[in-house]
Amino acid sequence: MVNGNPVTKEDVLQAVTENDVKFIRTQFTDTLGMIKSWAIPAEDLEGAFENGVMFDGSSIEGFTRIEESDMVLMPDPTTFRLLPWRPKEGAVARIIGDVYRPNGKPFEGDPRYVLKQAVAKAEEMGFTMNTGPELEFFLFELDEKGHPTTNLTDKGGYFDFAPLDKAQDVRRAIDFALEDMGFKIEASHHEVAPSQHEINFRFGDVLNTCDNIVTFKYVVKSIAYHMGYYATFMPKPLYGVNGSGMHSNQSLMKDGKNAFYDPETPDQLSTTAKQYIAGLLKHVRDFAAITNSTVNSYKRLVPGYEAPIYCTWSASNRSSLIRIPSSRGIGTRVELRSPDPACNPYLAFAAMLLAGLDGIKNELEAPASTDVNIFKLTEEDRKVRGIDSLPADLKEAIDCMSGSSFVKEAMGEHVFENYLTAVNAQWDDYKAQVSQWEIDTYLSIL
Template identity: 50%
Template sequence: MSRLTKKDIFRIVEEEDVAFIRLQFCDIFGTPKNIAITRSQLQSALDNECRFDGSAIDGFGKYAQSDMYLYPDIDSFDIYPWRPQSGKVARMYCDIYTSDKKPYASDSRYILKKVLSEGKEMGYIFKADPELEFFLFDLDDEGQPTTNTHENAGYFDLAPADQGENVRRDIIMNLEDMGFNIVSSHHEISPAQHGIDFTEDDAAKMADMIITFKMAVKTIAKRHGLYATFMPKPKEGVNGSGMHINILCEDKDGNDIFRDGDDLSETAKQFIAGILNHIKGMTLVTNPLVNSYKRLVPGYDAPVNVSWSSSSTNHSALIRIPSMGSASESSNVKGARIELRNPDAACNPYLALALILAAGLDGIKKKMATPEELVEDLKGKTEDEIRDSKLDTLPKTLGEAIEAYKNDEFVKGVLGEQIFGQILDAKHKEWKDFRTCVTQWEIRHYLGKQ
């Protein structure tokens, strides 16, 4: 049931003096796009009559049409609190439809909704809780981003060592105005690295929230004279930024599907097995950049092996189970959650969540058995020592991720042949461009010796 009606939207727009409404969507890589309309065009937009040129959107390519339609999700209506308060700006997330008024197959939001609908038919309702990390860097004299910072703070440090404290405070206040329930914020392990945690929500809504979060962080950081980046590994020698994704599952009555007393349920273990079975083929989507694989290396608190652990303290496992507390204390515990630790915030959150949930559902449908649990914490182990553990590893480069992706029929089935091929073509080009690029590392190591 909808939270808002069309009548509510008109009333809010009038009462809050909203001058512009952004009809927002994203391309296949998760880059936000929008068409801004004035309130005089609101009726037309709510009647699903707003058209745009789909062929101009990156990744839609030859499959798109020049006339496509945006169908606003009225429950996603929100006012941007950081915009001017006279003549305010609001937004609604939209689904994309073709000229004959059918859902567009390459609409990321549509793909996620299909997976969630399948889960609901099986009796599962999914929530997601991401943990996004980002860096706040200085701008140069021309206003361009750098990787420079004047601070050297670490985990949980306070001001004055933590020079981003006021920026985080401003970000949180704006996000709370947009309905985010912020749990905590803190300085992360690397200098200039930060994290803000918020509570779980419906998986479809959470994908929208991730897009909003990134936009808010970047906008407010710029207002403070800083540049916020979600680039996975912007600097050598320090930990990169991830987007761990926690998955929770309930039935229609709100009962925790992943919990059986004080332990994980059999359904949860099958869900984990499904993710582990398909993770290598999904990695091109969850970790989509050449730079993503600079983060997924031993020694920097990022997972490199295909493994799981029920221990909340084993951060070397790809999947871990955060502390569930005791069943007798369930009223104070949010529920059992499965934390996948390899994704980064450069991903398209709609497609990443769609693949993760579809893989878990595949594990449930096929009653997959989880592999042997990773008991030893591999943190601090070398690449050779990890190899000796006989564990399978995640792709080490974008090139390896491309090979795993293109050979995974399951991933193609979830995404659909059209968007599967579009992503593959784009990433082939990116990998070729990188392989032909001469880096400063090569210049330093070879120029004076050869």
């Protein structure tokens, strides 16, 4: 056990017995980050640790064809957690697994495997990655049939408290559930938009953090629904207010020290940090389809709602795509502000890590820090300063990704091709739709 959480198979089996666990929900994500889960009886868990759990990979987005569909999920004992909102008698637990082929080899299409490969490349260079994501979400009302709506649950704003933040009891219940599952909550508050919330948990190594993001979304949705609300991580569910982001704080450790910190430089950022920033800026347009994976993602990335769209960095400017928070020493970190919580975290952080490592490996030079409000610059000013922008929509992001040898190598050919197929299908379906805006604008005049 570490901090009360199981680490080994024996720890898990003991916890199952001591807590009267009857069912275990096995979990993994498909290519686009959707959680896939099914329950196995507790008495089958020991066998699952030894032989895995068979499933049909051809039914999973981006996995395999029908003629090679057999897949095996191998549970990771370090991810075992009790579900605290379920009854204690006949308890239910959750465990995340790694996907393998029947021949015992890791499945190259498993997003968790893609991240593990990126982590291995960082370790070859002497680095480990710590991350601290900040996930925002909306809480809406359910209708009389239990279906989600976009009806507001409050009219609160940033840091508001009751009575404006009427959903604070839901957020408190989520906080308690997360803490019961081993999370260290650092902040929990109402966000800028009405019915919008943010819960931040303590940073950690990138693989465990991505497991925690998957768990976080599962817990938030489950607790909200049990309390009569609908939680959504849709990036932009409401017109005219801020959307939901997943600001992604990241740092590299080397020899037990923060590799981004250098007390001898004017801004106390190391050469490694600047090269990492340069790598992110070089590739951020190419991996935007991964960090911002839906048509709706690009409704958030527009001027006027605090979301970054221009490819710059700054230690003081929140309008920049990359911000360097003021903390120094062990807390020195780079914050990429464009990702949103709809993304697959394993693929998103693999792309960010490998982009930063590319900057370090090739000794890329970061441009000068942009310390003015970029939204107030004219298009000509931005052109003179060489400031590029993120893709304007999913189609542009797909085009950037499809032509990127970096993203293809980072994701591996299997994920690269299947991911592009999935997002292209999403775009093709979207562009064929007739929106209410088009009806309202054109029907009466054309």
